[in-house]
Amino acid sequence: MKPVEVCINAALEGGKAAAGVLEAKTNTKRDRDVGHHAIVGVADYTSQFEILKTLRRLDPEAWYITEENVQDSKFRKFYVKSVSHLLAQRVYIIDELDGSSSHSIGHYEWSVSVGYVERLRHTAGAIYAPSVWGGALFSAELGKGAWSQLGSDKPSRIKIGKRSLPQAYILFGPDNFMPQYPLHNKLTLKVADKARTINICGSCALGLGMVAAGKADALIQPLQNVWDWTAGKLILEEAGGSISFYEMQRGKVIPIEHLKSEHYEPKERTLGFIAGNGALVRELMKQLLALQ
Structure with missing residues (x-):
């Protein structure tokens, strides 16, 4: 089975499992970046179990990184404990x-x-949001384009939107409003006035899936973990977008031109990003840098 099919199957199984959980209680995670705002519950681990079970069945020799x-x-043997594994292994980032x-x-x-990386080369990814548009599935395979399937609709090819800032619908991750990101605090006000x-x-x-499908025009995020963007990066790029x-x-x-192995460190929030069509990304990055 191709990695993109594995990603899709795993994301669907995880999403369906999580959707069936009604949380009675969640626990606050120890997160030095966002503090008490990060939580984990039964749904996270229920999803994880179904995803890893699917990976072991469909691609038993692959390794993986998970958020939780x-x-x-029985699933711990193939868990990536060191970034060095990424340089030599096929890895699903979940x-x-x-x-x-x-x-x-x-x-x-x-x-x-669920994103798939082979020696740091992004080659497949899938995102599943069970409660959006009757169940929204976004997926991509390197060099084969990006696709979405909304509810019972047939899968369709997706393309990035081309709107400029005055016509744009811009998404911000909630971390943009945290006090440790004063530049992003200012950027939200500036973009709110211009978009x-x-x-x-x-x-x-x-x-990222929404932006790739043209249902939003850009997503702005301060520092995130590797699992936050791995699947979406390829989907966005295969849809003609830029990140x-x-x-x-x-x-x-500090803008970077190329991803390096240290940017995949599971224990750290290593990278922020701006994603959208190329012209809009350049404009938003210019505005962010001008605030320094």
Whole structure:
């Protein structure tokens, strides 16, 4: 089975499993970047179990990175513990439930994503949001384009939107409003004044899928983990979009041209990004850098 098919199957199984969980209680994670805003619940681990079970069945020799600690001991053998593994292995990078806070209160804005990387080369990815548009599935295979399937509709090829800033619908991740990101605080005000409208998307992967499908024009994120963007990066690029990554040091934005192995470190939020059509990404990055 091709990696893109594995990604799709795994994302669907994880999403269906998470959708069936009504959270009675969630736990606050120890996250030095966003503090008590990060939570984990039964749905995260239920999704994880189904995803890993699917991977072991469909691609038993592959390795993987997950957001949450692997709960079931039989799945731990192929868990990537060091970035060095990424340089020599085929790796699925998984976000079991992106938008746990939304899911925990029955809100629709959450997704499951599975990206596939072979020696740091992104070659497949899938994002599934069960509660959006009757179930929204976004997927891509390197060199084969990007696709979406909304509810019972047939899969269709997707293309990035071409709107400029005055007509644009811009998504911001909620971290843009955190006090540790003053540049992004200012950027939200600036873009809100210049764009058609702005909105917050509480699921990074879902936001990337929406932008790839032309249902939003850009997504702006400060530092994120590798599982937040791996699947969406390829989907966006195969849809004709652009994603500009940057590091941050002492509050300063430092654009990068190429991803390196250290950017895939599971334990760190290594990169922020702006995603959209090329012209809009360049304009938004210019505005962000001008605030320094």
